Amino acid sequence: MLLWVREELCREGNWAAWNTCYSENKSHFGRHELGFRFTLDLLLEQFSRRAVRVLEIGCGQGYIMESLYEQFSRNWSAPQKEESRFVGLDASEAAIIQSDDRVPECYWIADELQRFLTHPLAAYWQGEFDLIFSMGGFTYIKAEEECRKCAKGLKALLKPRGMFTYFISEGYYRDKWTPKFCKGWSVDQLEIFRQEFGREENRDLSAYIRRIYHNDVPMPADRPDL
Numbered sequence: 001m002l003l004w005v006r007e008e009l010c011r012e013g014n015w016a017a018w019n020t021c022y023s024e025n026k027s028h029f030g031r032h033e034l035g036f037r038f039t040l041d042l043l044l045e046q047f048s049r050r051a052v053r054v055l056e057i058g059c060g061q062g063y064i065m066e067s068l069y070e071q072f073s074r075n076w077s078a079p080q081k082e083e084s085r086f087v088g089l090d091a092s093e094a095a096i097i098q099s100d101d102r103v104p105e106c107y108w109i110a111d112e113l114q115r116f117l118t119h120p121l122a123a124y125w126q127g128e129f130d131l132i133f134s135m136g137g138f139t140y141i142k143a144e145e146e147c148r149k150c151a152k153g154l155k156a157l158l159k160p161r162g163m164f165t166y167f168i169s170e171g172y173y174r175d176k177w178t179p180k181f182c183k184g185w186s187v188d189q190l191e192i193f194r195q196e197f198g199r200e201e202n203r204d205l206s207a208y209i210r211r212i213y214h215n216d217v218p219m220p221a222d223r224p225d226l
């Protein structure tokens with residue numbers, strides 16, 4: 001279901017470019033297997049027996065959300081189905097409309113994260129989500145202060161024991177993202193997330209995975225002794 005589209009975004013530089021790119025290729029990024037598996041395992045491990053509310057930031061054409069929804073909802077009971085929410089947000093309207101056409105069971109929002117956080121829906125969703133995740137979906141947050149505001153805004157959308165995870169290709173992050181966008185920042189984007197959500201890191205061969213607890217209290221299944 002399409003929840004909200006900020007239509008003026010289609011005419012703005014960055015987003016117009018993403019719209020063109022997604023319109024020309026219906027599967028521009030496909031599904032990042034490593035990040036998808038990580039998020040799916042996390043959901044199954046933590047939430048397989050209860051309803052779950054998930055928000056993805058910068059979901060692009062929604063392939064990760066679609067796969068998560070399909071695999072996770074397979075064994076839902078009626079109350080779990082009723083209570084659960086899978087919400088994808090991206091500033092590209094073209095990508096969001098494609099996502100909604102393929103998976104109307106999920107909720108879709110076409111907006112820039114920074115602006116969406118001031119939308120009444122964001123106020124309504126305070127403390128709503130069990131998991132907020134993103135795979136390289138924070139690429140257009142240019143100012144450090146703006147990034148801090150987004151991190152705070154996202155934290156407010158989490159339930160008290162909710163989780164935030166950020167996944168980005170290490171090569172992209174180290175070689176392109178940081179030098180290109182973080183010029184003049186006192187710390188980089190990941191450090192801002194770390195400061196807001198707490199810290200836990202996992203390294204893999206080609207990926208940098210952030211798994212962060214809202215209040216730094218690991219859930220039982222995450223304690224290394226279990």
Ligand SMILES: C[S@@+](CC[C@H](N)C(=O)[O-])C[C@H]1O[C@@H](n2cnc3c(N)ncnc32)[C@H](O)[C@@H]1O
Binds near residue numbers: 058
């Ligand atoms: C590198 S793509 C990744 C897309 C998707 N997460 C994936 O892995 O296939 C980055 C996406 O994030 C979106 N994006 C970047 N910054 C954003 C922001 N500040 N607000 C909303 N969407 C944003 C872009 O429109 C784009 O679709």
